[in-house]
Amino acid sequence: MINWKNLDTYPAFRELSGLKNEVNLALEMSGENGAQRVRTCAVPMASGLAYHYAAKSVNEKVLSALENLAREAQLTEKYQALLAGEIINTGEKRRVLHHLTRGQLAGQVMADGVDKRVFYTEQQTRAADFARRVHEGSVTNEKGEKFTTVVQIGIGGSDLGPRAMYLALENWARENGCFRMEARFISNVDPDDAAQVLKSTDLAHALFVLVSKSGTTLETLTNESFVRNALRSAGLDPSRHMVAVTSESSPLASSSDYLCAFFMDDYIGGRYSSTSCVGGVVLSLAFGPEVFERFLQGAAEEDRLALEPRATRNPAMLDALIGVYERNVLGYPATAVLPYSQALSRFPAHLQQLDMESNGKSVNRFGEPVSYPTGPVIFGEPGTNGQHSFYQLLHQGTDIVPLQFVGFKAGQAGMDVEIQGSTSQQKLCANVVAQIMAFACGKKDENPNKAFAGGRPSSIIIGQQLTPEALGSLLSHFENKVMFQGFLWNLNSFDQEGVQLGKVLAKKVLSHETDGALRAFSDLMDL
């Protein structure tokens, strides 16, 4: 029997709240004790990754309280219920089924009269077949020529996740002979976005993927028209250049305006849709269906690890619990995501949506206000770039910001250079481990301007190389972390009512149904 309860009702949370000044991180990470922590505070993940939490402000007492909290909050049972197809998205009365796009960890889930695992794999197979036909040249443009570029039109989850995944694997695919088509992305309703992409795209050989679950997303439909105009102006037939990814009930589903349509459904939120055909069509076209399949396998294996009930053996659960300790006991308001991998340049932007849109909420799943902080601000840029930018504040600012590092032993491109006795990749790796220690231990200095207080916690996920499998595991890790945190905060992490009001007011502005300050602001904008 699952009980959905607020965080502050659990005895373990009261226990945890008493452990506020428990750990002197700088001391813990010093000397042989520190080395021992590094060797032991690690949880294996799938695809050769591991989650290392030696530099987090935790000790046995804190971890024990976190284990108790995980048990009292029934994190595993709630995850199992989600996997089994229960209505976890209570606000919208929907199942939450994105895990089914990459595996089946519970019994058959039926909805809308179909087995949903079968439905998702069917769509994936259709996307794979379509990509193969494009690659081999049996689906072509009007002149029978092969498509060379794929352009995704979508916004939010239809953009950030697929774009981040594409960038993450682009170099890898080029290096491993899997690069099939360049992918580009149009998202913003700002006409300069579409204009920029279209001006530098060979339209005659471009295939557009229009992604909108409802078929009514303002930005996406506007950009579709923009693209159709450009295609017609170039003497091309838009219906020969465009496919749709949408729900079966959407107006786009059976339109002759598209070469074909691939289907998603209401059980997968946009920010959880990279492993559905929202990511599957564009990524299969760009890198081939086999690469996308490997990406799904990495996610599926990580999903399985998240079933482990002992928090210290479950990387996503432990990451989630430590995050709640940092947010609700230590009182840190933000978290930085810092991948030491240029390929992950847009991964923080994806996590920003995933986390902030899922858990940036003030009422619990029953609509009652919660009396504790929920989702933090998430931001980040790749290292080492960030070191030369905002790390100053992270090291010496007045607020402590917990850090989530990611690093790989090997690069993707296989091009490197040795300078002063080390390769670029070694310099990259040396920098990330140096940063962890600088943040944790700090440095005394007679000049207070050059002193570092230390005590700034971080974790790092380390892998061999950013492969399709590793990327899938990484994505699943964070999706499941956010899910577990939502369970702990007793939120519905799967709706996003906070985005609605702005849409409604924007419509009023465009139809001139405004008064007061909204009218006055509209005047300023000549609307």
Place this chain on the structure above:
Amino acid sequence: MINWKNLDTYPAFRELSGLKNEVNLALEMSGENGAQRVRTCAVPMASGLAYHYAAKSVNEKVLSALENLAREAQLTEKYQALLAGEIINTGEKRRVLHHLTRGQLAGQVMADGVDKRVFYTEQQTRAADFARRVHEGSVTNEKGEKFTTVVQIGIGGSDLGPRAMYLALENWARENGCFRMEARFISNVDPDDAAQVLKSTDLAHALFVLVSKSGTTLETLTNESFVRNALRSAGLDPSRHMVAVTSESSPLASSSDYLCAFFMDDYIGGRYSSTSCVGGVVLSLAFGPEVFERFLQGAAEEDRLALEPRATRNPAMLDALIGVYERNVLGYPATAVLPYSQALSRFPAHLQQLDMESNGKSVNRFGEPVSYPTGPVIFGEPGTNGQHSFYQLLHQGTDIVPLQFVGFKAGQAGMDVEIQGSTSQQKLCANVVAQIMAFACGKKDENPNKAFAGGRPSSIIIGQQLTPEALGSLLSHFENKVMFQGFLWNLNSFDQEGVQLGKVLAKKVLSHETDGALRAFSDLMDL
């Protein structure tokens, strides 16, 4: 006589601290009162921009306390002292002279035996002349062919600012016949970054701009070697393809490895260097020197406006003061920068460095710990994209995050499409004004999940179009805002000691001089 004092020593700050629950923003912005606020709470900026603060949580009382604070903290006098060349960067005992790259608002500033305004304009003229010779074909590659691409190699301030400015003007330049050369950027020591750029660059026609003030930046020198290897492998002569931007005392200054060198100095920090030849060389090459000159003019005019002592007529000063009220009285830990302009896609990343590296500090300019919060976390993405991502938390999260919007009435590309009675640009503008009102006023709803508390403050800078002048003004606005906040917090905003420790430890890792946890982490990375 200037007194450098901590924020909490000013009587006006105590006055301000008593005004914590002063303003009911939702109420203030309602009805005719709200419309009146929108019409009156605006400060003209240069280049046709204006700073609008109607939706900030301020009223006459708060503004009056802020005016007092500005006077007591001698903001104008401190700015004048900076302009006059006093040693404002006390930690490094340096003048702070970036304003001189675009104008002269005080008397002659002599340093190192030269008039620094003359020095900066000479370098700008040299960059302009060089760019013209490249464009007309009198500086060419080995074969006498024109260069078509410029690639900047730099990190931090040598990357983020110039890159953001390039992206901001790329569409505008194409539309206005000023687009001369494509620019690209290599920054990260991750070898995949350089590999990615080089693989898609026509090396034979590429001109590289190496930017390092000291001539010793690890990432930049490593990437230089990377590039030189690639050029040699392509049978090209690196010294015919590379210029340097550096200080006169750097090892790069007189090296025959470069076609020529342009000079900066220690009085301009990296994050303030976009208007120096750090931005000037690449932007003059990309868009022509006339465009760069217009950009400087926009900044110079905005710098002049920042001399106005009355805060309510000084946009940068008012923005700074309201930010301090939000940070130190209302207790908000982060600020989001949200440009409704795809061209400003990397402007938030530049502001993130500018702000967090300048004011993310815990000791005052005398090295004494301060007892109040200083610089907030800064993050942001362009709208409308952000609306479909992290705005959920901004609207309904448990923390309030003040918002800085930027919007333009007209797009840059001159390509637009009308759908359902409005253009894309109108939809973009309608969205930003709708968001301001949604954040300020919220919405009651019987379903608490769909209710919006409101009371979430924002400001907006509105302009006609993002031109070179407008961009210069926008940049200057934020630089001066950060400067005024540094004065208020009594920080040295112009050093960055917090970036040093990581560099030192990374060197130790690479030379294997490590023990304890750092050794153990290095082992994990196979170092």
